[in-house]
Amino acid sequence: MTITPLRHDWMQTNSWTEPEWTVAELVAAKRGRTVSVVLPALNEEDSVAGVLDTIRPLTAGLVDELIVLDSGSEDRTADVARAAGATVFSREEALPDLDPLPGKGEALWRGVAASTGDIIVFIDSDLIEPDPMFVPRLLGPLLTSRGIHLVKGFYRRPLLDGGAEHFHGGGRVTELVARPMLTALRPELSAVFQPLGGEYAGTRELLESVPFAPGYGVEIGLLLDTYHQWGIDAIAQVNLGVRKHRNRPLTDLGFMSRQILATMLERVGVTDSGVGLTQYLPAGESFSSVTSTVALQDRPPLVRLAHELHDRGKMRA
Numbered sequence: 596m597t598i599t600p601l602r603h604d605w606m607q608t609n610s611w612t613e614p615e616w617t618v619a620e621l622v623a624a625k626r627g628r629t630v631s632v633v634l635p636a637l638n639e640e641d642s643v644a645g646v647l648d649t650i651r652p653l654t655a656g657l658v659d660e661l662i663v664l665d666s667g668s669e670d671r672t673a674d675v676a677r678a679a680g681a682t683v684f685s686r687e688e689a690l691p692d693l694d695p696l697p698g699k700g701e702a703l704w705r706g707v708a709a710s711t712g713d714i715i716v717f718i719d720s721d722l723i724e725p726d727p728m729f730v731p732r733l734l735g736p737l738l739t740s741r742g743i744h745l746v747k748g749f750y751r752r753p754l755l756d757g758g759a760e761h762f763h764g765g766g767r768v769t770e771l772v773a774r775p776m777l778t779a780l781r782p783e784l785s786a787v788f789q790p791l792g793g794e795y796a797g798t799r800e801l802l803e804s805v806p807f808a809p810g811y812g813v814e815i816g817l818l819l820d821t822y823h824q825w826g827i828d829a830i831a832q833v834n835l836g837v838r839k840h841r842n843r844p845l846t847d848l849g850f851m852s853r854q855i856l857a858t859m860l861e862r863v864g865v866t867d868s869g870v871g872l873t874q875y876l877p878a879g880e881s882f883s884s885v886t887s888t889v890a891l892q893d894r895p896p897l898v899r900l901a902h903e904l905h906d907r908g909k910m911r912a
């Protein structure tokens with residue numbers, strides 16, 4: 596694939612820094628299209644209701660379906676989400692014929708399968724005080740422009756460190772891994788402000804036609820697949836303001852980075868060792884090591900899965 600430099604006109608045509616759409620305008624722009632909002636949730640009993648509270652008022656017209664895809668929670672996430680007005684699917688309920696795999700990519704893939712909307716909006720469940728305009732703004736380009744299939748949110752990302760809130764500094768894997776790697780390998784995508792952000796929307800046509808990378812590789816996989824198969828002009832981004840969420844410790848982000856790198860390398864045709872990441876943590880005067888596995892197997896495009904399950908059923912018959 597030829598390396599295409601950044602096209603500045605993309606920033607003029609496909610990047611909204613001051614989105615002005617009103618909910619009423621967006622409802623009018625639906626023109627028969629339906630909208631599903633899907634929240635992936637793993638053990639989010641403390642935050643999922645607060646996120647749903649900012650979206651539920653939109654179900655009177657803009658949002659047709661509000662789903663929480665329970666990613667194998669062991670707390671009260673499902674009960675809390677139902678009480679907050681969401682339709683909750685377990686991974687098994689979303690796709691009964693297939694044993695679930697762990698990870699966020701699996702949750703989102705099954706969220707596409709469980710939902711029915713022509714447009715699907717993904718919102719993380721660990722957000723803190725999300726702006727109620729997150730969903731409308733993500734829908735803006737999809738409902739009012741032609742040819743756009745993926746809309747990424749961007750935002751200022753405070754970093755919550757212990758009791759302190761730093762004005763900037765969130766998106767650590769974005770700044771240290773994803774953005775440098777995209778600049779090196781696919782510079783046209785270096786204009787995407789938040790390539791890993793968990794708030795984005797896509798057409799069902801796109802989301803059923805691409806594979807879903809495992810775990811935390813899902814966002815970078817979807818971005819690269821959309822770019823490779825549909826082109827930069829199918830991608831847009833919208834300013835959502837400020838995004839605060841649970842900031843995981845650096846060790847967790849090391850494992851997240853390993854998975855993201857595995858997906859990026861696969862998407863650009865570089866062979867990954869497949870070796871899990873080992874981290875060395877101080878233990879007294881010495882160090883202890885912790886190793887995580889890395890997953891390399893995508894889930895297939897859902898449009899293809901139907902055929903595979905049908906053929907498997909035929910084989911069993």
Ligand SMILES: O=c1ccn([C@@H]2O[C@H](COP(=O)(O)OP(=O)(O)O)[C@@H](O)[C@H]2O)c(=O)[nH]1
Pocket residue numbers: 634635636637638639666697698699702718719720721793840841842843
């Ligand atoms: O196996 C997983 C891991 C994460 N998540 C959800 O995906 C979102 C983002 O995950 P996380 O907060 O761990 O990532 P971060 O935002 O810290 O990068 C959250 O709503 C999680 O509950 C999930 O559904 N299944």
Ligand SMILES: O=C(O)[C@@H](COP(=O)(O)O)O[C@H]1O[C@H](CO)[C@@H](O)[C@H](O)[C@H]1O
Pocket residue numbers: 699719752764765766767768769770791792793794811812813814815840841842843848851
């Ligand atoms: O953007 C990032 O660097 C990471 C970590 O964010 P923080 O440093 O904890 O603010 O968070 C994102 O990455 C994950 C992997 O793509 C997504 O699943 C999350 O939704 C997103 O928050």
